Amino acid sequence: MDNGMESILDTYLFETNSLLDQLDEMLMRDEKIGDFSPDDVNEIFRIMHTIKGSSAMMEFGSLSSIAHHIEDLFFYIRDKGIDTLDSQHKKELFNLMFRSEDCLRGQVEKVESGEPLDTDLDSFAAEINSFLKKISGAGEEKAAASEPAQEKAGEPTETVPAGTSVSPESLPDDKSAVCFLHVFLDEGIGMENLRAFMIVNSLKECELEFRYYPENMESNPDTCASIIEDGFYMAFESTDMAAKASDLLRTQGHIRSYELLEVAEEKQEEAPHTETAEAHTDSEGQAPSDQAKAAPKPPAPAKQASAPAKQNLISVNLMKLDSLQNLVGEIVITESMVTSSPELNQLSRDAYDSFMKSARQLRKLTDDLQDITMSLRMVPISGVFQKMSRIVRDMKQKLGKDVRLTLIGEDTEVDKTIVDSIQDPIMHMVRNAMDHGIEDTSQERISAGKNAQGEIILSASHTSSEVVISIADDGKGMNPDKLLAKAKEKGILTKPESEYSKKEALGLVMLPGFSTNKTVTEFSGRGVGMDVVKKNVESVGGVVSLSSEEGHGTTFTMKIPLTLAIVDGMKVTVGSSTFTIPIANIRQSFKILPEEIICDENGSEMVEKMGSYYPIVRLHRFYGIETEVLNLEAGILLWVETSDRSFCLFVDELIGEQQVVVKPLPAFLDYFELKNFGISGCTILGDGNISIILDIQSLHAAALENI
Amino acid sequence: MSEHINEQELTEMPGTEEVSTVERCLTFESGDLILYISTKHVIEIINNHSITKLPLMPPYIRGIINLRGQILPVVDIQLRMGKESPELASKTCIIVLDINSVSLGIIVDSVRQVIDIDLKNVRPIPLKRQQKLLDGMVTMEDGSVFMSIDCQALSSPQ
Numbered sequence: 001m002d003n004g005m006e007s008i009l010d011t012y013l014f015e016t017n018s019l020l021d022q023l024d025e026m027l028m029r030d031e032k033i034g035d036f037s038p039d040d041v042n043e044i045f046r047i048m049h050t051i052k053g054s055s056a057m058m059e060f061g062s063l064s065s066i067a068h069h070i071e072d073l074f075f076y077i078r079d080k081g082i083d084t085l086d087s088q089h090k091k092e093l094f095n096l097m098f099r100s101e102d103c104l105r106g107q108v109e110k111v112e113s114g115e116p117l118d119t120d121l122d123s124f125a126a127e128i129n130s131f132l133k134k135i136s137g138a139g140e141e142k143a144a145a146s147e148p149a150q151e152k153a154g155e156p157t158e159t160v161p162a163g164t165s166v167s168p169e170s171l172p173d174d175k176s177a178v179c180f181l182h183v184f185l186d187e188g189i190g191m192e193n194l195r196a197f198m199i200v201n202s203l204k205e206c207e208l209e210f211r212y213y214p215e216n217m218e219s220n221p222d223t224c225a226s227i228i229e230d231g232f233y234m235a236f237e238s239t240d241m242a243a244k245a246s247d248l249l250r251t252q253g254h255i256r257s258y259e260l261l262e263v264a265e266e267k268q269e270e271a272p273h274t275e276t277a278e279a280h281t282d283s284e285g286q287a288p289s290d291q292a293k294a295a296p297k298p299p300a301p302a303k304q305a306s307a308p309a310k311q312n313l314i315s316v317n318l319m320k321l322d323s324l325q326n327l328v329g330e331i332v333i334t335e336s337m338v339t340s341s342p343e344l345n346q347l348s349r350d351a352y353d354s355f356m357k358s359a360r361q362l363r364k365l366t367d368d369l370q371d372i373t374m375s376l377r378m379v380p381i382s383g384v385f386q387k388m389s390r391i392v393r394d395m396k397q398k399l400g401k402d403v404r405l406t407l408i409g410e411d412t413e414v415d416k417t418i419v420d421s422i423q424d425p426i427m428h429m430v431r432n433a434m435d436h437g438i439e440d441t442s443q444e445r446i447s448a449g450k451n452a453q454g455e456i457i458l459s460a461s462h463t464s465s466e467v468v469i470s471i472a473d474d475g476k477g478m479n480p481d482k483l484l485a486k487a488k489e490k491g492i493l494t495k496p497e498s499e500y501s502k503k504e505a506l507g508l509v510m511l512p513g514f515s516t517n518k519t520v521t522e523f524s525g526r527g528v529g530m531d532v533v534k535k536n537v538e539s540v541g542g543v544v545s546l547s548s549e550e551g552h553g554t555t556f557t558m559k560i561p562l563t564l565a566i567v568d569g570m571k572v573t574v575g576s577s578t579f580t581i582p583i584a585n586i587r588q589s590f591k592i593l594p595e596e597i598i599c600d601e602n603g604s605e606m607v608e609k610m611g612s613y614y615p616i617v618r619l620h621r622f623y624g625i626e627t628e629v630l631n632l633e634a635g636i637l638l639w640v641e642t643s644d645r646s647f648c649l650f651v652d653e654l655i656g657e658q659q660v661v662v663k664p665l666p667a668f669l670d671y672f673e674l675k676n677f678g679i680s681g682c683t684i685l686g687d688g689n690i691s692i693i694l695d696i697q698s699l700h701a702a703a704l705e706n707i
Numbered sequence: 708m709s710e711h712i713n714e715q716e717l718t719e720m721p722g723t724e725e726v727s728t729v730e731r732c733l734t735f736e737s738g739d740l741i742l743y744i745s746t747k748h749v750i751e752i753i754n755n756h757s758i759t760k761l762p763l764m765p766p767y768i769r770g771i772i773n774l775r776g777q778i779l780p781v782v783d784i785q786l787r788m789g790k791e792s793p794e795l796a797s798k799t800c801i802i803v804l805d806i807n808s809v810s811l812g813i814i815v816d817s818v819r820q821v822i823d824i825d826l827k828n829v830r831p832i833p834l835k836r837q838q839k840l841l842d843g844m845v846t847m848e849d850g851s852v853f854m855s856i857d858c859q860a861l862s863s864p865q
Contacts, residue, residue, distance in 0.1 A: 577759070663778050664778075665771070666780045666811070668809050669764075669780050671863075671864040679763075684773050690773050
């Protein structure tokens with residue numbers, strides 16, 4: 001039971017969040033052109049209706065009521081046409097919608113984290129209502145028209161009390177009926193014919209006998225229009241039955257109103273005599289079979305109908321994808337274990353050939369499988385970018401700066417875990433660019449010879465092994481001297497001021513506790529910004545760099561490996577241990593002669609390469625591994641580099657290149673913080689042995705910086 | 708399945724009023740001690756697994772093993788208790804444990820059997836020690852003394 005609830009909640013959250021995303025996207029797009037398209041008005045109405053319904057089902061009252069009010073608002077707008085609003089109203093509407101979206105999101109987040117929902121959202125609802133009143137303006141009767149709509153979530157209103165006679169012309173031609181129930185459905189629910197049929201069915205299940213008009217509504221979608229316009233009729237042969245039915249109708253959803261109509265006297269007189277028998281066979285024979293056939297169906301088509309344009313997508317728990325990927329990794333490894341097993345040499349030549357033939361086939365399949373598994377986890381980065389346009393929009397208004405955001409390469413695909421971990425860094429950098437980067441006034445910009453409108457360019461692109469994301473603004477840029485002065489004031493300089501290069505000075509921005517803005521604003525300037533950004537990006541194996549020209553703007557560039565799970569590695573041995581070094585970090589490997597080694601006063605070794613000197617790290621010494629290869633000329637040197645750090649690693653032997661599946665070290669070992677000592681994970685080799693994966697960045701930090 | 712058997716035997720056992728105090732335990736030898744650990748923590752027992760050494764580790768962490776794709780740390784409980792441990796014999800016996808979803812293997816000399824131990828009979832060890840890895844002792848009917856491993860201490864490195 002619990003489990004069931006949980007999965008319903010998951011589905012609810014997923015659905016609501018994606019609807020809100022959709023809403024956000026639509027609002028951003030529409031705001032750009034400053035107008036709502038009629039399609040979008042319908043779409044917003046539909047989204048709100050869905051959120052209202054599902055939230056009510058989950059008993060999240062506040063969510064449901066806000067959605068309900070917005071739905072009312074859009075019901076009115078849809079009814080009157082968006083063009084009746086003047087541009088001032090439209091602007092207000094956009095602001096209101098963005099705020100409602102935030103409000104809804106806030107509530108959904110509370111649901112996610114299991115907190116209780118806000119109960120006092122009445123003021124916000126009142127705001128929506130007052131806006132509705134405002135746009136409905138003087139037309140009192142218009143406002144009145146929307147009133148019944150507001151009631152529709154509650155009990156259906158019985159507009160005409162029982163016993164009212166109406167002109168027979170409007171009623172369906174049913175001679176045996178003594179009275180009719182005339183039912184109107186909620187507006188805009190879609191698939192009215194099926195909904196009507198569902199109502200009919202549920203009444204029949206309560207052992208009521210009646211006929212309904214239009215008769216073919218379950219199979220003929222064209223009846224939709226007439227049901228929307230004129231409602232539908234249920235014909236009863238006794239008033240008792242009709243009364244019962246009208247009671248039951250109260251329990252049904254999507255009904256706006258219904259009325260009980262009695263047929264004029266003379267008809268009532270003749271009906272019972274002539275057609276009772278027929279009516280019986282009608283409802284007993286035909287209806288149940290119809291019912292059996294149709295009963296399971298309606299929910300399904302109804303659901304499809306609510307999202308006709310939806311792509312054929314399913315949502316999968318990320319955990320499942322992770323374990324799928326792990327399994328596929330295992331298969332790849334096991335496969336090479338099988339095909340390289342020494343027992344194969346005992347096969348006869350023919351048998352070996354045919355074995356290898358099938359093995360190659362298997363290889364191809366596992367390769368394909370691996371590719372597909374990898375691609376499953378890839379999602380376009382556009383979701384993150386979209387959120388940025390929202391942030392820029394909000395900040396634009398609050399800061400009063402005129403800035404446009406240009407997005408490039410939104411459809412670049414990135415591993416899901418990476419997308420999650422770079423969202424906050426990107427957000428931070430965009431905020432920084434808005435707050436500190438772009439000049440405060442357009443006057444400033446014009447006098448600097450720039451376009452009055454500031455620009456922030458957010459771009460993403462692929463290289464062979466990396467995703468490059470850059471955030472560029474054309475604002476003030478940074479002044480290295482100012483940065484240095486600031487850093488000095490904060491006491492975070494590690495060497496004399498004059499020794500800092502421009503690049504190093506800019507790099508100060510990413511140190512903890514550095515914030516150049518004197519005043520803390522709502523958006524940035526707490527000094528916990530860039531260092532957190534750097535840490536986040538590094539946690540997914542990426543690097544952040546920045547370049548800045550004073551007066552011309554600042555560019556932050558993040559380079560992040562495409563995927564975390566598979567690495568092209570070089571296997572090396574030290575003593576009895578095997579290490580894997582990411583190929584991307586290796587510049588060169590070379591043998592060395594004793595006379596090339598240069599030592600400093602502590603005996604630390606260095607080697608000259610292409611005009612620069614690089615320190616040598618003896619892996620066996622650093623890790624305390626016993627090995628017979630102690631002379632530098634006996635082993636081999638690997639020249640490795642990462643971002644701006646470059647050094648040489650001394651190892652016993654190179655074994656070869658291999659793609660490896662990265663596995664984290666057991667949680668038990670977290671205590672020892674091996675990550676800070678150059679060990680980022682491990683991998684299982686083809687023979688089942690484990691190789692340790694080195695992280696050049698932290699190895700450099702541990703071996704060379706903290707002495 | 709094991710639970711099923713457990714229940715059956717418990718109902719047959721005379722003199723146990725409080726069912727919950729009896730625990731099914733795996734006994735094993737390590738050095739000259741006989742130790743036991745509740746079977747609810749034991750995943751499996753493996754032999755002859757090659758252990759990959761990790762650098763910069765305290766000696767009692769022998770390294771990591773690859774158990775069907777899962778990477779597990781291996782703890783030598785002799786070293787963990789501060790004793791000398793002989794070089795690993797060719798027939799290393801590793802008990803794979805899951806303690807509060809921390810998985811690890813411990814190296815033992817040999818595995819004995821599974822027995823039921825009434826927790827009411829377990830006494831604390833009346834000695835002050837620095838390396839507290841054992842947290843109880845129990846005397847069996849034949850007079851031998853079994854000691855219990857403190858799972859909490861085992862699963863948190865120090």
